[in-house]
Amino acid sequence: MAGWRTSVRAIGLAGALLAAAGTWHQPARAQSAAPPAAPRETDAPLETDASGVRVDTALVQSFQKSDPHHGLSRRRAAVVAAANGDAACRGIGDFYWEIGDGTGALASGSRGTRYSANKPLQVASASKLIFAAYVVERVDGRLTPAQLDALEMRSGYDNFNPLACFGARTVAACLDRRDNGLVNANHQGRFSYNGGHDQHLAATLGLGDLDRYGLAAEVRRVLGPELALDYAAPRVGGGLKASPAAYAAFLRKVVAGRLRIHDLLGSHPVCTGGPNCPAVQAPELPQPWHYSLNHWVEDGPGGDGAFSSPGMMGFYPWITADRGTYGLVAREVVAPRAYLASMACGQALRRAWASGG
Numbered sequence: 001m002a003g004w005r006t007s008v009r010a011i012g013l014a015g016a017l018l019a020a021a022g023t024w025h026q027p028a029r030a031q032s033a034a035p036p037a038a039p040r041e042t043d044a045p046l047e048t049d050a051s052g053v054r055v056d057t058a059l060v061q062s063f064q065k066s067d068p069h070h071g072l073s074r075r076r077a078a079v080v081a082a083a084n085g086d087a088a089c090r091g092i093g094d095f096y097w098e099i100g101d102g103t104g105a106l107a108s109g110s111r112g113t114r115y116s117a118n119k120p121l122q123v124a125s126a127s128k129l130i131f132a133a134y135v136v137e138r139v140d141g142r143l144t145p146a147q148l149d150a151l152e153m154r155s156g157y158d159n160f161n162p163l164a165c166f167g168a169r170t171v172a173a174c175l176d177r178r179d180n181g182l183v184n185a186n187h188q189g190r191f192s193y194n195g196g197h198d199q200h201l202a203a204t205l206g207l208g209d210l211d212r213y214g215l216a217a218e219v220r221r222v223l224g225p226e227l228a229l230d231y232a233a234p235r236v237g238g239g240l241k242a243s244p245a246a247y248a249a250f251l252r253k254v255v256a257g258r259l260r261i262h263d264l265l266g267s268h269p270v271c272t273g274g275p276n277c278p279a280v281q282a283p284e285l286p287q288p289w290h291y292s293l294n295h296w297v298e299d300g301p302g303g304d305g306a307f308s309s310p311g312m313m314g315f316y317p318w319i320t321a322d323r324g325t326y327g328l329v330a331r332e333v334v335a336p337r338a339y340l341a342s343m344a345c346g347q348a349l350r351r352a353w354a355s356g357g
Contacts, residue, residue, distance in 0.1 A: 071356060072106065074356040075106075075107070075352075075353050075356035076106070076107045076356070077356065078352040078353065078355055078356030079097075079099060079107050079349050079352045079353045079356065080107065080109060081352065082348050082349050082351070082352035083097050083109055083111060083345075083349060084111065086345070086348040086349075086352070088341070088344040088345045088347070088348045089111070089345040089348055089349070091341065091345075092314070092329075092331065092338075092341045092342060092345055093111070093112065093114075093331070093333075094110070094111055094112030094113065094114035094115055094331065095110070095111055095112070095115055095314070095329055095330060095331040095342070095345070096108070096109075096110045096115040096116060096117060096119075096244050096328075096329075096330040096331070097109060097110075097111075097327070097328065097329050097330070097345075097346075097349060098117070098244060098248050098327060098328055098330075099325060099326070099327040099349065099353055100248060100251075100252060100255075100325065100326055100327070101252070101255055101256075101324060101325050101326070102252055102253075102255040102256030102257070102258075103252075103256075104252065105248065106325070107353075114331075115244070115330055115331055116244075117243065117244050117245040117248075118243045118244075118245050119243055119244070120230070120241050120242060120243045120246075121241065121242070121243065121244070121313075121315060121330060121331070121332040122232055122240075122241050122311075122313060122315075122332055123240050123241070123242060123247065123311045123313075123315040123317075124238050124311030124312040124313050124315065124339075125195075125237065125238055125309065125310065125311045125312055125339075126240065126247070126309045126310065126311035126315045126316070126317050127235070127236065127237055127238050127239060127240035127311070128198065128237045128238075128294035128295065128309050129294055129295045129309035129317065130219065130223070130229065130240060130247075130250060131198055131202070131219075131236045131237055131294060132151050132261060132293040132294030132295065133223060133250070133254065133259050133260075133261040134218075134219050134222050134223055135147060135151065135201065135205070136259075136260045136261045136264060136293065137222045137223060137259060137260055137261070138205065138222055140260070141260040141263070141264065143293075146204075147201060148268060148293075149188070149189070149197075150197040150198065150200065150201035151197070151198075151201070151293040151294050152191065152268060152270050152291060152292070152293065153191050153192055153193055153194065153197045153270075153291065154188065154189050154190060154191055154192070154197075154270065155183070155188065155197045155200065155201070156183040156184050156185060156186075156187045156188035156189075156192075157181070157182075157183050157184075157194070157196035157197050157199070157200040158184055158187055158192040158193075158194035158196050158197065158280065158281070159179045159180060159181075159182045159183075159184065159194070159196055160175075160180045160194050160195045160196030160197075160199055161177075161178065161179075161180060162195060162233075162235055162238055164177040164178045164180055165177055165180070165233060165234075165235055168233075168234065169211050169234070170208065170209055170210060170211050170234055171199065171202050171203060171207050171208050171209070171210050171215060171234045171235075171236065172203055172208030172209060173234075174199060174233070174234055174235055175196075175199045175200060175203055175208070180196060180199065181196070181199075181200065183200075187280050189278075190278045190279060190280050191270050191271065191272050191277075191278075191279040191280065191282065191291060192279065192280035192281050193272070193281055193282050193283055193291075194281070195235060195237040195238050197237070198236045198237035198294070199235065199236060199237065201236075202236045207236070210234065211234055212230075212231040212232065212233055212234045212239065213231075215231050215234050215236065215239075216229055216230045216231045223250065223253070223259065224250075224253060226249065227246060227249055227250055227253075228242065228243065228245075228246040228249075229242050229246055229247075229250070230242060237294070238311075238312075244328055244330040247315075247317055247328060247330075248326065248328060251317060251319060251326035251328070252326065254319060254323075254326070255319060255323060255324065255325065255326050261293065262323060264292075264293055265292065265293075265295070265307045265319060265323065266292050266297045266305075266307055266321075267292055267293065268292060268293070269290035269291065269292050269297050269299075270290060270291050270292075271288070271290060272285075272288060272289060272290065272291050273285070273288040274288045283339075284337070284340065285300075285340075286300070286340070286343070286344075287300020287301055287302065287303055288300050289303065292307070294309065295307050295308060295309045296308050296309065296310070298318075298347075304320070304321060304347075304350060304351075304354075305321030306318045306319065306320050306321055306350065307319045307320075307321070308343070308346075310339040310342065310343050311339060312338065312339050313331070313332045313333055313334060313338055313339070314329070314330075314331040314332060314333050314335075314338035314339060314341065314342040315328070315329075315330055315331065315332065315342070316328060316329045316330075316339065316342040316343050316345075316346045318346060318350070320350065325353070327346060327349060327350060327353075328346070329342045329343075329345050329346040329349070
């Protein structure tokens with residue numbers, strides 16, 4: 001901030017000297033000098049900044065537009081240092097990370113050699129945010145009460161066991177396994193974290209006969225054929241397989257406002273825990289966050305309000321509370337609380353990015 005003020009002050013001083021030089025070279029006249037010309041409507045306005053210096057606001061605005069992230073090189077340096085040095089990130093081993101905005105990646109990197117931008121990974125529950133975006137797009141942003149209940153995990157369809165879907169070829173076949181399609185009437189209207197809400201909603205939207213290939217094709221048809229999204233299994237809330245680059249392309253579309261879910265992030269939040277919350281079940285979390293349309297709102301004590309959709313095996317994507325940037329920590333491991341470790345690292349990257357500006 002001090003840098004651009006210094007530049008603007010210098011520009012203002014140079015302008016004053018040039019203006020003075022112009023008066024020194026005016027030819028002498030016998031008659032009295034003409035009154036000074038009125039400023040043109042196109043002249044840039046001058047305003048006084050906090051230190052009392054007159055600044056050209058047009059120049060300031062131009063500078064800000066050319067550097068919307070207010071010190072991109074400093075932000076990059078800060079987040080690279082966090083990825084390589086923060087205890088939360090050092091403790092998770094190899095991973096790929098990326099931060100960007102609606103125009104593209106702004107910073108990225110890998111710890112170790114196991115992961116890269118283009119390596120496909122099973123993202124587990126990070127599938128949920130993409131399915132929510134699909135549903136919102138399908139219905140032009142006009143969710144029915146039943147659809148809203150499903151995306152907020154309040155529909156009562158919380159008996160779903162993904163292991164029971166092993167070998168199931170279609171969305172409907174997965175839902176029909178064991179008790180996967182049963183509803184608990186006494187859980188309706190209460191948050192209950194489970195993949196059955198999404199699977200049942202997919203069937204009601206006519207996706208029941210789709211296998212994993214057909215499901216991927218349908219999701220790409222609605223969200224964009226350029227998105228290289230695939231499914232390892234026909235489970236809409238947990239079966240997605242995508243590279244970090246492909247998932248980041250989806251996040252960019254959201255941040256850029258090219259998908260309707262952009263305006264619905266954080267909307268209709270429901271409680272997920274706490275003494276006065278009627279929630280049935282929720283995963284372990286650092287704070288008692290709220291839940292929106294298939295994504296978490298990180299608004300608990302000490303949270304920054306980011307919108308996230310962590311996957312069990314450590315894939316952690318997010319969009320910042322101001323919807324200005326996205327990020328992800330990408331890895332695929334079978335380990336207890338892998339998602340919590342990736343979340344801690346991702347939160348450290350967000351703090352570093354914010355502090356670098």
